[in-house]
Amino acid sequence: MTTHARGVPAVADPGIPAGRSAIVDLLVLGAGPAGCAAALRALQLRPDARVVLLDAAAFPRDKACGDGIAPHGLDVLRALGVPDAVAGYSPVDRMRLRTPGGAEVATPSRRANYVVPRKIFDARLVAAARARGAVLLRQRARSVVTGGTADEPVVIVNGDLRARVVIGADGANSITRRSLGIGPNPPEALAIAVRGYADAPHTPGPPEQLIEMTDEGWPAYAWSFPIGDGRANIGYGMLRSKLAALPGDTGGRTVLHGTLARMLPEQPAHPGTLRAHHLPMSTWRPRQPDGPVLLAGDAASLINPLTGEGIYYALLSGSLAGAAATTATPAQAGAVYRRALDRELGRHLRHTALLAGLAGRRRTLMDSAVRAAGHRTELYDNLIEIGLGRGTIPTASVARLALRRIISTRP
Ligand SMILES: Cc1cc2nc3c(=O)[nH]c(=O)nc-3n(C[C@H](O)[C@H](O)[C@H](O)COP(=O)(O)OP(=O)(O)OC[C@H]3O[C@@H](n4cnc5c(N)ncnc54)[C@H](O)[C@@H]3O)c2cc1C
Incomplete structure (x- = not known):
């Protein structure tokens, strides 16, 4: 009012x-x-x-953020007439997605991302x-x-x-x-994530953004995004509803910091850089x-x-x-x-809501999508568009997924 x-x-x-x-x-x-x-x-x-x-x-x-642009x-x-907001930072055109079921893909993206501290x-x-x-x-x-x-x-x-x-x-x-x-x-549409800065990983090949999903509190993931100055933005996030449902009375801070350290053991956060914030989905x-x-x-x-x-x-x-x-x-x-x-x-918002509902209930859907994206570049590009842009589900698949949602929500 x-x-x-x-x-x-x-x-x-x-x-x-x-x-x-x-x-x-x-x-x-x-x-x-x-x-x-x-x-x-x-x-x-x-x-x-x-x-x-x-x-x-x-x-x-x-601002607590993954800094991924x-x-x-x-x-x-x-x-808007601002062509130079990421000037001086190198494009990163690979995103490595890993799911808890062991699926992995790291195809070069059609369009590069940037990592610029907020x-x-x-x-x-x-x-x-x-x-x-x-x-x-x-x-x-x-x-x-x-x-x-x-x-x-x-x-x-x-x-x-x-x-x-x-x-x-x-x-x-x-x-x-x-x-x-x-x-x-509400808690089921509100995530909380912690972000820190760490040394960038010394991996062979071109720099890549890593998204490592985990079963703990699914849907949840840790990330490591190289900035290009020797550091990486690292972090871990999950839904508030899943955090509240964890057994025991461990505080949110302990869970977030502990899971991040466990998932990215090679990249301890630099002292004083860990900060958490909410994400309204x-x-x-x-x-x-x-x-x-x-x-x-x-x-x-x-x-x-x-x-x-x-x-x-x-x-x-x-x-x-x-x-x-x-x-x-x-x-x-x-x-x-x-x-x-x-x-x-x-349309994009309706489709991402449908997919998030399905993936939240059935982790294996994400495993299958990532596995398939590893074999088909156009599927990978579509997945990236849905996750980062205004991508939508191909018309032929909408009805099938909507039906799956109805079935998966039946008592
Ligand atoms: C840990 C974490 C990681 C994330 N990683 C990514 C990522 O890698 N890529 C990505 O695209 N998104 C990411 N996000 C989401 C992204 O940070 C936000 O969606 C984005 O910042 C939203 O921009 P905004 O302008 O709406 O709000 P904000 O960036 O939050 O800006 C709000 C502004 O309002 C000011 N403000 C707040 N209250 C008041 C008040 N009462 N009076 C005056 N001023 C006020 C604040 O000081 C701030 O400057 C992440 C979020 C979190 C928490």
Whole structure:
């Protein structure tokens, strides 16, 4: 439920340059990939728009993440006029997938990924948004209230910042989302993962990203992504529901740190680099409400449930939200954005939810898929597209898989 307050006076904020009205066109809460993409797209469409990016952290800032940047995210950034977000980092075109059943594949991908520490990647995006005219304010958003009238709403943040449209890009614990009356994802659609930095493995051949799945708490996996500077980003993640179901009363931290150390014994984490964070999966997405408050990225639960990838979806949804904020009236912005998101990602999201449901129940499905992908390049490419981009299940297989799901969920 959105809170309504009427007649709140405009209060000038010293962070907004002189000459700009205190009621800004767009206030973006959170300056991660979703927030920066929103600001960049809004200013691309309307260079004279008054856009403010608000973040609680000072940039450059760390973010617990695998740092894996899929090529699809770079496509979005290129379209936003940011071609150099991964400059200086080498492409990694191999991803080695290993399943608990012993299936393994490491075919070169059609398009390479990059591994760029978020401290650098996100700071580059913020710099690009500022260079285009966005004003960056360091402030924690604590309240988001919609006032004004139904036809001309005004959104008030922290009691004094006023905007025609607000985009909540404030991540997995989004305050914007809470202000809309939307709760967090349930444990079966919420993962938790720990990330650290370690020495990169000394393996012969070209560098490759490793994803090692495990039976413990299935679906769960550890990863090791070489950065190219002698280090690798390592980590391990699982669903909260599976963590809660583990026997004994071992704390989450002990399980995550212990499993990571056990699964990647050759790569102990550098001291002080382990950090955990939640991943709201797209298997439980809130409905974007009509009106002037939009949710993008993790705040909208847009993380791929098969891989934990979220940067591409954050960039894409942020960009779509930024477009809706500038092209639609504030009263209609939410509805316009909801339809755009559904056009772009609806089918992909439905198919990944179907696959995640099946794979979660039957681990052997993942074994078979990875084994088959080892023999057929087009299947491997399709698997990568589904896990990292907007890939969908081939039409011929949808009905068969849907039927399997019905059978596998029967008591
Ligand atoms: C351990 C781990 C590994 C992952 N690995 C990968 C990977 O390899 N590749 C991938 O694509 N995805 C990965 N993800 C997912 C990815 O990190 C997220 O999907 C992505 O960061 C979402 O971007 P965002 O802009 O929506 O949110 P965020 O990147 O979380 O940015 C949110 C911003 O909002 C700010 N903020 C939060 N609350 C407030 C507030 N109240 N007021 C003001 N500012 C606020 C924060 O400071 C932050 O800057 C991983 C996630 C985790 C936890």
